[in-house]
Amino acid sequence: MKILIADDDPQILRALRITLGARGYDIVTAEDGAAAINAMIEHHPDLVMLDLGMPRLDGQAVIEGLRGWSQVPILVVSGRTGAADKVQALDAGADDYVTKPFSIDELLARIRALTRRLATTDDEPVVLLGAVTVDLSAKQVTRNAAGVAETVRLTPTEWLILGVLLRNPGKLVTRQSLLTEVWGPHHVGDTGYLRLYVGQLRKKLEADAAHPRYLLTEAGMGYRFSP
């Protein structure tokens, strides 16, 4: 479980990194709003903790920016206690709002509450593609060739693409949504690398990469995982 913490106070960042790290979370930090957006694109965390008063890009703007292309749970941690601030942040797309100073136990409980739905609704532990089994949560692929189990290695980008496709079985996934979910919102036209990675995935997963059975392409629209 990866958490992105964005706060302009290095002390708070350090304390949270230690506290949450001890609970088994992977921690990524950012010291301003722009860095938070970049970290989001780079690390794809499962949850974002945001301070509101940050330089370069205000927390409020970060929420609005993220919500344009990501559904990641957002937990605002702010010193502003006014109802108007809370309403503004929540309506912009934040999922919860905690005021400083906060109880660390309560914060942890709210993190668990926010991530619980992902953990339970995203329970697609293992997907079968013919002789290949894909375990999304364990990030492991094994191919069963002639009775011999053999592990296949995927790169991080390949995992991201495969994850989006496998989480929408049977549904068409637009090139555009694939690009924004993997590379962030600032990719409009160029599709060169997407074709490349899909080709590599087919080489690793399909029995016959030239005639794919599971990772289908819909010309002019996008790709589809056919279970």
Place this chain on the structure above:
Amino acid sequence: MKILIADDDPQILRALRITLGARGYDIVTAEDGAAAINAMIEHHPDLVMLDLGMPRLDGQAVIEGLRGWSQVPILVVSGRTGAADKVQALDAGADDYVTKPFSIDELLARIRALTRRLATTDDEPVVLLGAVTVDLSAKQVTRNAAGVAETVRLTPTEWLILGVLLRNPGKLVTRQSLLTEVWGPHHVGDTGYLRLYVGQLRKKLEADAAHPRYLLTEAGMGYRFSP
């Protein structure tokens, strides 16, 4: 949007019913834990607001009971401000925790935040055309021929035309409106390709393309989807 409010204080119940009712929510109330469970079974609300200190069945027990069989969002509204209480409720399955006294604006914002995810599930209907099923949101067409499901592929332009027709069941769709919705507003008069694509759609969807049953043509006017 239906909300179940469980609180043992009739005054609070009345105030919340009026306030939330004015915002357009349907309100169901319960004055103790057991009644809350019963109301949940009877009314299937979209959100539950729970007080912790209730007679007959404590709010904590209600959360645990509900979570055994329902994923409904639970918002705890309690006078207990201790971190231990919050942790206990959140870990039992509550999604948010607000302490009394609360700002009504903040409460409303948190309700919107909790119900937002449900609302964004796009539900474009699945349309049945005899042995062919069309899923507009998944962009998928399957033909059920002699018990064997077979997928039919449509091109982007075919999807656009079919979408316009299927979203207006029974209604006549003018050639002109079809042209503008698919090719933009700068197409007047020319209808050659429209006939072509409708013909291809019939070939892929109709049992007998020469005598269409669903994609009907109105001479001189346009086309009509007859469900």
Place this chain on the structure above:
DNA sequence: CCGGGTCCTAACGATTCCCTGACGGCTGCA
């Protein structure tokens, strides 16, 4: 400094899609 791995760019045939033009069938009317 050097390999290994990942990410991305650039270019090429090959495939698919879109649109044009032409032809034949049907209906209504002079």
Place this chain on the structure above:
DNA sequence: TGCAGCCGTCAGGGAATCGTTAGGACCCGG
């Protein structure tokens, strides 16, 4: 009967998209 619209179909060329290969930029652990 001939003619004029309108509709459905077929074939083909141009354009966009797709799959693939090759190679450079970058990071990182020997």
